[in-house]
Each structure stands twice: as C-alpha cells, then as structure tokens.
Amino acid sequence: MQIRCPSCNTKTTWQENPFRPFCSERCKLVDLGKWAAEEYRIESSTQDEDQESNSQVIHDPQKEGEER
Template structure:
C-alpha cells in the first residue's frame, strides 16, 4: 500500500501537517476547525462590496403577480 503525503498549512494556525492523515482537514485540529466555524456563525467572513449596495438595487423594477397565491395553480395545471 502506498502512503500518500501532502504537506499543507492549516488555514487558521498555519501549522504544517500531512493532509491525508488529518482527521479535521483542511484544518490541523478540531480546535482550528471550531474557531473557523465560529467565524462563519458570527458572520465574520464577508465579501467586500464597493459603494452602497442598497442604493444600487431597484426593487420597483420587479413585478409581482398577486393573482397567483402559492403553488396551487402549478399543481392544478399538471393534474389536468
């Protein structure tokens, strides 16, 4: 059996470890994995946006057909 080896750095603590032997990959340990999960849950990771995103969206351009309430018409048409 060939043992694969790929040295990588943990995205959190930068410690080097063998990727194929890591139980918590791409992290080196459960601690680093949970710290990263905490960042996601607290919305710590964001995508930078230039300008005011709310000002760029024009919700008046969308039309809503209020005659169709829910999916009732969709399923009724399919059964006929």
C-alpha cells in the same frame, strides 16, 4: 502531502487528518465559529439598521429644524 492550516498557518498533513484542511479540531471549530459569528452579526446589524432608520424617519419632523 503537507498543507498549511488556514486557521493558524501551522504545517500539517493532508492524509489521515480528520480535521483537514485544518491541523486540529480546535482550528476547525474556530473557523466554523468565525463564519457563524459573522453571519449572526450581519443579520442582527441589518435588522437593527432597518429598525433605527425607520424610527429616525418617523421621529425626524421638519418642524424641529424650522424652529431652530
């Protein structure tokens, strides 16, 4: 049975393939790395947004707008 590696789209075999559905250990690690990097990016960006929005609300007095 032949399959396509979801990471690099290379044809590979399902049987006797310890890295299936990937063609190689490298593709498997790349795919896992994508997931890990994406999760880390989403978590960190969410935290940054929360902190930024909070500080913006605090440091955004209406007096500034009235003076201008």
